[in-house]
Amino acid sequence: MMDKFVDDTTLSEFIAKSGRSVMNACCNEFVQQSNEIKMSVNGRKTKEMLLGPTAKDQLPPITVRGTTVSRVPVFKLLGSMRPAT
Secondary structure, three states, rough: OOEEEEOOOOOOOOOOOOOOOOHHHHHHHHHHHHHHEEEEEOOOOOEEEOHHHHHHHOOOOOEEOOEOOOOOOOOEOOOEEEEEE
């Protein structure tokens, strides 16, 4: 048996002021599609990064394969440090 892992995959969404996030559903679909092609998504290594005004909102946590995804306050994107707020 061979395990393959997905690396450096980004899922993005725009949320309107009065809108709801559908990221959890998108993540579940991504995990399902990955499983179909014999790839594994590691929920413990997956991170959630919020940008802009949404970072201040209380959004529900994202789960991948039963693991809650960590929401990081600071991250490095394209070689530059950026706070999430």
